[in-house]
Each structure stands twice: as structure tokens, then as C-alpha cells.
Amino acid sequence: MDESGLRELIPEVIGVLVRRGADFASAEDAVQEALVTALRTWPADPPRDAKGWLVTVSWRKHLDLLRSEHARHGREVAQVLEEPQGPVPAVDDTLQLYFLCAHPSLTPGSAVALTLRAVGGLTTRQIAEAYLVPESTMAQRISRAKRRIAEVSLDQPGDLPTVLRVLYLIYNEGHSGELDLATEAIRVTRQLAAAADHPEVDGLLALVLLHHARRAARTDSAGRLVPLAEQDRSRWDTALIAEGVEVLQAALARDRLGEYQAQAAIAALHADAQRFEETDWVQIVAWYDELVALTGSVVARLNRAVAIGEADGAPAGLAALTEVDPSLPRHTAASAHLHEKAGQLAEAADLYAAAARAASNLAERDHLTRRAARLRQGGAVDGPA
Template sequence: MLTVLVRRGADFAAAEDAVQDALLQAVRDWPADPPRDPKGWLVTVAWHRFLDATRADAARRRREDRLEEEPAPGPAPALDDTLQLYFLCAHPSLTPASAVALTLRAVGGLTTRQIAQAYLVPEATMAQRISRAKRTVSGVPFGRSGDVATVLRVLYLVFNEGHSGDLDLAAEAIRLTRQLAAVIDHPEVAGLLALMLLHHARRAARTAPDGSLVPLAEQDRGRWDTALITEGVGILQAALARDRLGEFQAQAAIAALHADAPTAEETDWVQIVEWYDELTRLTDSPVVRLNRAVAVGEADGPRAGLAALAALDPALPRHAAVAAYLHERDGDLATAARLYAEAAHKAPNLAERDHLTRQAARLNAATGAGPTPSARHR
């Protein structure tokens, strides 16, 4: 409904107001007289509400010149409109945080309160962020919005927020990406969906009963969701067969290799390094190079991993955590303990901070060093 009105010429904020009015009218009228075509009814009523509001505006004469001829009522196509709304919400003029919030509000149908709770910010703050985003895209001509890559990046950001508060953003991102995959035939859309499914399949095993993080190598693979893995691998194979490799397909291929290993020891690290090489060629991302250093350390030994890590900026997020892991595998427990403590101090969330603090304390106990101060109180 939002997209139909925007396509016809309404600005984003006015279209949303009109849609809300139509929904309220439906609540009042439908119990006694349900329409044969609910969507057509809603679109027609919302359009009338928009026209009424436009005529009441001080600039009504200028707008009425453009909106004088009302489109014929009736069923409206859903697929192309939904796709255009994705693009509008992921417009490159928006900041990533604003684009994510607007996508969740307009495409996901979530309330401002839900989004605020998921991001752990006050509802008023999130309302302002969404309002600014709406104002930004209100002046964007419909059809001149972001490209597929921008839309995918926004959905990836939503997924990476994971689970917080009472809203599961990871599941919501999968739902939205499924919608996008249904309306656009693009191997990177399929690659992103496969990546999400393969990561989400491990969700139940990622935390212990006390809420602490469980590293991939220590997870109970019997708790992985095999149905999601099977679906993700099938989607990925179909995308790779089209020979248009992109970064999300490469990431999904790495996730699929982890999912395919019956045990951590049987992981095909050599092939994972090869996929990281492809991913580095596609993105040249420092984060990808950091993850590649871990894979090199598994495939060729910790010294090789440390050599790969030496070429990266130590200020890179999670650099200290990777260095700590590789030093521990190389037998330098004192250095590893110090780096785990440093990584805990820089951790982006409490769960990761506690995990890294425990790793430092474990190694300090093994070496007879003093206790590591809890990062929580630093």
C-alpha cells in the first residue's frame, strides 16, 4: 500500500499517514461489510485520504495539478512495488543505521518501539531517526533509488544485529531476504539468503544454558538445524552454478564448508582459505583478511596465521582476539592471556567481553599468573 501511493506521487510520510487512516477505517467497516478485494479497497481509501490531506494543504493547488487524475481503483501488483520499496528504504543518501531502521519500519512492518528495543535505544531516539530517513527519501523520485548491492548490504546489517531485546532481527532479516529473493532473480540475493540460513542454522548451539558464548569448534553440532543447512546449501549451489560470483556467495561457501564438517577437526580449512582468497579478491576488506588469518592458522599452523596477521592494522576490531587465539595455539600462553584481556576490554558486547575475560583467566590460571580484572568493571 505504501509503495502504490508513493508510485502515484505521494511523498513517503504522507503516504504512511494515509495508509494508517485506511487501516483504521477497515477496522471500523470490515466486520459488518468485508470487501471482495481487501487490498484494492485499502489502496482506494488510502488514496482518497491522501488527496483529502493534499487539498487541505496550503500548497494544494500545485499538488492538485499533478494529482488531478485519479488512477482507476482495483487490484494493484505487489511484487514490483515491494522491490521498489526495498530500494527506496536502502537509498545511498541514508546512513546505514537509518536505512536499516526505515527498512524494518516500512518493509518489515515493525513498530518504532520494537525497532528501538532491538537496538537498545529510547523509542524517541528511534522515532527521530526514522522520521529523518523518511524526510530524506521523500524527495527521491520513485524508481531512482538504491541498487541491489545497497539493499543487500542493509539486509546484511539487519541480520548481523542478531537477537536482542524481544525482537529477533536475524529471523526478521531472513524473512525480508526471502521476500526479496521471490521478486528478483540475482545470484547475490540467493547468496545472501544462503549465508543467513547457514549461519542461523547454528544459532541454538552458539550459547550455553547460562548465556555464555560457545565458540564454533566447541559447539554441539547435533543442535545445528539440518533443514536450514540443506536449504542454504541448495540455494548456494544454484547461485554458484550461474558463474557470477559475489561476496555473499563466497561467504556462504565458507559457511557451507563449516556446516559440512561432522566435527571441528574434519573442517576443510585448505578449501576455506581458498574461498577467503576469492573473497579478498572481491572485497579487499581488512575484516576478510583478519578472518583469513584464522583460517591460515588452522590450515598451515599458528605461525603462518600470525604471519598473515602481522600485515594487518592492530587497531582492527577483534585483531587482539585473533592474535590471542593464534598465540595460544602456538604455545605462548602468557602473551595469549594478555591479548585476551586486551580484546575483552575492546569487545563490542557483554557476552563477547565475558567470553574473552574467561579465556584470559583460564590461561592466567594455567601459567600461575595473577587473576585478570573483569572487563565488565573496566
């Protein structure tokens, strides 16, 4: 079994330990130690029953921890040291573990880190490197999160919107260091979709698949951003697009529209166009209307204004943009694009330059700076920034 398949067993094994009496923090630590042992020993001597092996070794490591720390009174220790016999029950605690790790009492950053460790099976070092923070800092963040949810029962009803938001945050982190968080988010979202029968879970899965399908075309050989209008669409992953559309259609057929389904519908319309000029902007505006009605999101309003500019012309887009808070990140970039589309090139160049100065991302700053420079040299560019 490869490392990815091994990590998929982690939520189930943690669930078994918790049902046997371990607290969540101790169970998670024990399973992580067992995972390290498995990665070291399995290539030479793989077990017949991977899950059973992980449960047995994790439980023993948990018991060793209890003995070494004398963390329980005699009666409690005696009770817990009676190692259960028989096969591991076929109970999937994956969904409950998602809810626990993405508990509303946690900050988004803590929930993301705990989900990556407990559900994703990643090490603290891997998570720290992905978020560009010291391993000790990430260890403290995860420890605080564990303490925060120490009294929360595994079977306590969870908050699905929080779980979905955490997974979407993980996906949007993309790639950093040796750990590809975007791919990891897709893997974990697939697990959630298998455990939870809900159209919004499928909507999120469709959304990340459709976004990921365009990933290879988003940067050039020098690592510079390539806007949607200029992307080489032959580099899009058609298999992921087909899967994302299929998942989305099944979710929409259940007639319980949510924000992730609406976002996935917009992504599907972009993916459906063979050329940028063939994009169905009228439908995209309609889906942004649905998204704004569902969420009231100012980001959705901003993107809607850009879509209106493509569907109905730059003046209409600029009028829609006046309804959006100008302090919103990327507002200036959107305004620059619409002014450029309206033929106001000098003003657009100034706005692109201002947007570049405000950009927090180096690649985005470089992209906006180059757009400003091209306009000032008399070369208009196509498509939204």
C-alpha cells in the same frame, strides 16, 4: 492472515499509492495507519482481498491527511481526490522500494530504520526498542530519512550493493527486546530474492540462512557465548542448512561470484563438518582468498589469518596476521587464539585479557575473560575464539 503475511504486502501497497500521486513519506505514513487498523479489526472480520483492503484504507487515510493539512493547492487537491476505480493492478514495487529505502544518500543507520519501517512494516516503537533508543529519537531519524529521499522517484535505478549491505546490517543486529531482527532480516531478504533475479541476492539469502541455522548453539543455558569448536552441532537447524546450501549452489552455478556468495560458501563449509576437527580449512582459506580479492576487506584478512592457522599451523597463521592492521577490532583475540595454538599459553592469556578489556559487547567480554582465566589455571581451550 498473520502479522508477518500482512507486512509482506506493505511494499506493494506503498507502491500503489505512490503511482496514484502520493509522495513516499505520506504514502508510508498512510499505510502504517492502515496496518494498525488491520491488526485491530481483521481478527474479527478479515477481508477477502487483503491487498485491496489495505490499498483502499491507506488511500483514504492519505486523502484525509491532505484535507486536514491543506497541503495542496486547489487544482492539485482536486486531481488527487478523484479516487481511482477498478481493481488494484498486479504490479510489484517491492524491489524499487528496497532501492529507495537503502538510497546511497542515507546513512547506514537511517537506511536500516527506513527499510524496517517501509519494507518490513514495523512500527517506530518496535524499531526503537530493537536499537535501544527512545522512540522520539527513532522517529526523528526516520523523518530525516524520508525528507532526504523526498525528491527521489520510485522508478529511479537503485543501488543493489547498498540494499544488500542494509539487509546484512539488520541481520547482524540479531535479537533485542521483543523484535527479532535476525528473523526479520531473513523474511525481508526472502522478499528481495523473490523480486530480484541476481546471484548476490541469493548469496545473501544463503549466508543469513546458514548463519541462522547455528544460532541455537551459539549460547549456553546461561546466555554465555559458545565458540564454534565447542558447539553442540545436533542443535544446528539442518533444514535451514540444506536450504542455504541449495540456494548457494544455484547462485554459484551462474558464475557471477560476489562477496556474499563467497561468505556463504565459507559458512557452508563450516556447516558441512560433522565435527570441528573435520572442517575443511584448506577450502575455507581458498574462499577467504576469493573474498579478499573481491573486497579487500581487512576483516576478511583477519579471518583468513585464523583460517590459515587452522589449515597450516599456528606459525603460518601468526605470519598472516602480521599483514593485518593491529588496531582492527578482534585482532587481539585472533592473536591470542593463534598464540595459544602455538603453545604460548602465558602470552595467549595476556592477549585474551587485553581483548576482553577492549570488547564492546558484554557477552564477548565475558567469554574472552573466561578463556584468559582458563589458560592461567592451566587449561588450554580448543578452537578459534
